Amino acid sequence: MALRIEDYALIGDCRTAALVGRDGSIDWLCWPRFDSPACFAALLGSADNGRWLIAPRQPTTAVTRRYRSDTLILETEFQTATGSAAVIDFMCPDGGGHVVRIVMGRAGRVDFATELVMRFNYGASIPWVNRLADGTINAVAGPDRMVLRSPAALHGEDLKTLGEFTVEAGGSVPFVLSGGPSFEDAPSAIDALDALNRTEAFWRRWIGPCPDVGPWTEAVKRSLITLKALTYAPSGGIVAAATTSLPEHLGGIRNWDYRYCWLRDATYTLLAFMHLGYYDEALAWRDWLLRAVAGSPDQVQIMYGVGGERWLPELIVPWLPGYENSSPVRIGNAAHQQLQLDVFGEIADAMFQTLKAGMAPTERAHALRPVMLDYLATAWRQPDEGIWEVRGASQHFVHSKVMAWLAFDRAANEMTARAYGDSGQRWRKIADQIHGEICERGFDRELDSFVQAYGSKRLDASLLLLPLVGFLPATDPRIRGTLRAIEQRLLVDGEFVLRYETAGAADGLPAGEGAFLACSFWLVDNYILQGRYAEARRLFERLLSRCNDVGLLAEELDPVTGRMLGNFPQAYSHVGLINCALNLSRQIGPVEERAEAQESVTAA
Numbered sequence: 001m002a003l004r005i006e007d008y009a010l011i012g013d014c015r016t017a018a019l020v021g022r023d024g025s026i027d028w029l030c031w032p033r034f035d036s037p038a039c040f041a042a043l044l045g046s047a048d049n050g051r052w053l054i055a056p057r058q059p060t061t062a063v064t065r066r067y068r069s070d071t072l073i074l075e076t077e078f079q080t081a082t083g084s085a086a087v088i089d090f091m092c093p094d095g096g097g098h099v100v101r102i103v104m105g106r107a108g109r110v111d112f113a114t115e116l117v118m119r120f121n122y123g124a125s126i127p128w129v130n131r132l133a134d135g136t137i138n139a140v141a142g143p144d145r146m147v148l149r150s151p152a153a154l155h156g157e158d159l160k161t162l163g164e165f166t167v168e169a170g171g172s173v174p175f176v177l178s179g180g181p182s183f184e185d186a187p188s189a190i191d192a193l194d195a196l197n198r199t200e201a202f203w204r205r206w207i208g209p210c211p212d213v214g215p216w217t218e219a220v221k222r223s224l225i226t227l228k229a230l231t232y233a234p235s236g237g238i239v240a241a242a243t244t245s246l247p248e249h250l251g252g253i254r255n256w257d258y259r260y261c262w263l264r265d266a267t268y269t270l271l272a273f274m275h276l277g278y279y280d281e282a283l284a285w286r287d288w289l290l291r292a293v294a295g296s297p298d299q300v301q302i303m304y305g306v307g308g309e310r311w312l313p314e315l316i317v318p319w320l321p322g323y324e325n326s327s328p329v330r331i332g333n334a335a336h337q338q339l340q341l342d343v344f345g346e347i348a349d350a351m352f353q354t355l356k357a358g359m360a361p362t363e364r365a366h367a368l369r370p371v372m373l374d375y376l377a378t379a380w381r382q383p384d385e386g387i388w389e390v391r392g393a394s395q396h397f398v399h400s401k402v403m404a405w406l407a408f409d410r411a412a413n414e415m416t417a418r419a420y421g422d423s424g425q426r427w428r429k430i431a432d433q434i435h436g437e438i439c440e441r442g443f444d445r446e447l448d449s450f451v452q453a454y455g456s457k458r459l460d461a462s463l464l465l466l467p468l469v470g471f472l473p474a475t476d477p478r479i480r481g482t483l484r485a486i487e488q489r490l491l492v493d494g495e496f497v498l499r500y501e502t503a504g505a506a507d508g509l510p511a512g513e514g515a516f517l518a519c520s521f522w523l524v525d526n527y528i529l530q531g532r533y534a535e536a537r538r539l540f541e542r543l544l545s546r547c548n549d550v551g552l553l554a555e556e557l558d559p560v561t562g563r564m565l566g567n568f569p570q571a572y573s574h575v576g577l578i579n580c581a582l583n584l585s586r587q588i589g590p591v592e593e594r595a596e597a598q599e600s601v602t603a604a
Helices: 192-206 214-229 263-275 279-293 342-356 363-380 397-413 415-420 427-440 461-468 477-489 503-507 517-529 531-543 571-585 590-594
Strands: 008-012 017-021 025-030 038-040 053-058 060-067 072-082 083-091 096-117 128-131 138-143 144-147 154-157 160-168 173-181
Touching: 008 214, 008 415, 008 427, 017 083, 017 503, 025 173, 038 415, 038 427, 053 083, 072 096, 083 192, 083 415, 160 173, 173 192, 173 397, 192 461, 214 263, 214 415, 214 571, 263 571, 279 342, 279 363, 279 477, 342 363, 342 397, 342 415, 397 461, 461 517, 531 571
Parallel strands: 008 083
Antiparallel strands: 008 017, 017 025, 025 038, 025 053, 053 096, 060 072, 072 083, 083 096, 096 160, 096 173, 128 138, 138 144, 144 173, 154 160
């Protein structure tokens, strides 16, 4: 059975990623892209669905792990009665498609065993395994190939590749697993120690410009490295997570594929990169965004493939039982077909933020902007599936309407209008119209709070975004009332913010899920905007303590058990961490900059 989600760590090459457990087993790897079929799928099944274990043969007395400082190189150290040794795991960010594992002796001597179970197509396809002329182990199934090179003695048994070896203090045993198409020559051999040095230099060079963020600098660096690792380098797209179908409720059906790029993440991700000085990554993400949404505005999707692919059909993998029997295991995501009006606001705000940062609008942005806004001028009146991608009836979600307002508000901004060569008067009129309707139909005077949808009595954590985007000032009585209501009805143990009330009745799915971590970071931002700095810092520190031992966060946490839930690691959680740290460490941070209320906003 797979380990707890928090017992995994991430390695990656900015094209795909793998999860390595505390026990020394790589239980998840898709090759060659994040969204490719998995060749190690034990995370969602068993060892027979593919994994790669390297661990001591004798019982361990202690296991500790860490990332090498300022890198994505993982060191897992095993203590045994006879000595200690570390397994060094990394992927080479050179586009060559190599997973490298080096066992290094630290003290005494340790006997190790390795078990490589190669399976393609999410654990279903058993490859044909042979040896090449130089002794390289070669595994082929259909279009896929993996080759393993190591000086350790290895042999095949029961459809597995097995081996035993010993390391002493100062010694090392390298393993290099390489992937590629079966119809091309086998991937070339690389030197494992040289690859280690080059990979270490790459990450340290990349993270070097990261500025000081006070006491949270190391947490910010780890989150920034994680975001970089979730970036598909050839296109600039950033996946929401490295996994699919890790459940939001153990044993439940809320299991989704997050190996795609969500437009909703655009603005906050841009802010995280830009405010830390990483303009190349911000520019690549902006350009990916513009390429992905190019075309007819009524065909804009909420998510795309890492290269900008539009067709992401949702399928079920019947042979995988799911993480801790949480089925079904899903590949693809049907939500790509939903109408979610808030993404138009995210696109507009992303363009606005890049203008503020000094990035000139592109020709594509010039062409896209009026077409998108003309479409939204009518479409904003429609009900949609909203930020939480409900699979029940469409509704007039307040957050969706606010983000439609945001699109026109940003278009009417003087700086935006000047950059795009129009007056913005038409856009301001529409923005004011939407703003007035939201304040009239989306605010419940009895509850003294904005609500999830027009006519609803439900609260929703997405309402925390209203002051963050500048819809109303944080000091507005309606915002204060909304924050009080959310604290009373959605906040658990002063730390965990639930997405909304009575989940099952709200989204057409059975009830039960963890607390969405991004919502708790939004609460931190709200406290900052209201000047409640002590509460903001206290909550932020509690959230930081929920990172696992190597600084990673999943999508959700179980408020009862404290276990991580949902896909892992989650980009949105780490973006929230970065921006909260920046907001707490500066007089004016990204939240206040994004939330600058336009003077011409009409407060209804």
